Amino acid sequence: MFRCPECPPNTIRSSPSRPCPGAGGTSGVSLALAGIVLAPGLAVGSFLNVVAARLPLRRSIVKPRSACMSCGTEIAWYDNLPLVSWAALRGRCRSCGAGIPARYPAVELATGLLVAGCVLKLGLSGRAAVAAFFCIVLIAISAIDLEHRIIPNRIVLPATVVVLAAQTALQPSVEWIAASLGASLFLFAFALAYPAGLGMGDVKLALLMGAALGRTVPVALMIGMISALAPAAVLFARHGSKARKMGIPFGPFLALGSVVALFAGGPLLDAYLHVLH
Numbered sequence: 001m002f003r004c005p006e007c008p009p010n011t012i013r014s015s016p017s018r019p020c021p022g023a024g025g026t027s028g029v030s031l032a033l034a035g036i037v038l039a040p041g042l043a044v045g046s047f048l049n050v051v052a053a054r055l056p057l058r059r060s061i062v063k064p065r066s067a068c069m070s071c072g073t074e075i076a077w078y079d080n081l082p083l084v085s086w087a088a089l090r091g092r093c094r095s096c097g098a099g100i101p102a103r104y105p106a107v108e109l110a111t112g113l114l115v116a117g118c119v120l121k122l123g124l125s126g127r128a129a130v131a132a133f134f135c136i137v138l139i140a141i142s143a144i145d146l147e148h149r150i151i152p153n154r155i156v157l158p159a160t161v162v163v164l165a166a167q168t169a170l171q172p173s174v175e176w177i178a179a180s181l182g183a184s185l186f187l188f189a190f191a192l193a194y195p196a197g198l199g200m201g202d203v204k205l206a207l208l209m210g211a212a213l214g215r216t217v218p219v220a221l222m223i224g225m226i227s228a229l230a231p232a233a234v235l236f237a238r239h240g241s242k243a244r245k246m247g248i249p250f251g252p253f254l255a256l257g258s259v260v261a262l263f264a265g266g267p268l269l270d271a272y273l274h275v276l277h
Helices: 028-057 084-088 103-122 126-148 153-170 175-193 200-227 229-246 251-276
Strands: none
Touching: 028 103, 028 126, 084 103, 103 126, 103 251, 126 153, 126 200, 126 251, 153 175, 153 200, 175 200, 200 229, 200 251
């Protein structure tokens, strides 16, 4: 018998290959709903670009309006439309012609697709709202960590409290806090053993991951650590022993693992447990 990671805590099914009764379907209605939330998701992604650019510098994320990073010209509303404006301007400022980093449309697209994906998988539900919020926070953290090499407490800690409260309200269980503490303690031990590779920000991010993913958080941790090996190997090949002191931002890789676990963690964990048995 297998415990279903997609359903309430006491749901049991006889085989990991059988469809999960608690998972959202991909009916025409689900596809339509996903399409409807795509545009708001893109808009949220545009706002995340503002958060990623200003929050680490302790600037207001509300005022002033967005401006070109090169010439300081305020960006008109029609030049600030998610994806469309960047494509229409061919990735350059209308005023000075300076390049607009591709990470801006990338953040917008990733946010829109992940929010739509949560609705497609889980429907319009509380679980979908928690999953979408989790994805939005992951994208913000990844963008900030890539640019500034930090994971702000002002994002990850309040988000953890919100997700823990929401998950407990939707599916009362000690699983969420246990997974949160377990994931964090695991990365804390890893950080003590390899301080050049992990920071306390990553440890705090694990708190959020466990709260959101529950028992599938090991899948996220494993995929995150494996996916970080490739760039680490490249860094070591280029810089040799100096690479130990350089490091790479680990947050985006943990975010990648979290997204995989969110959408496919149940089947992956079931397959692994099936092999063990």
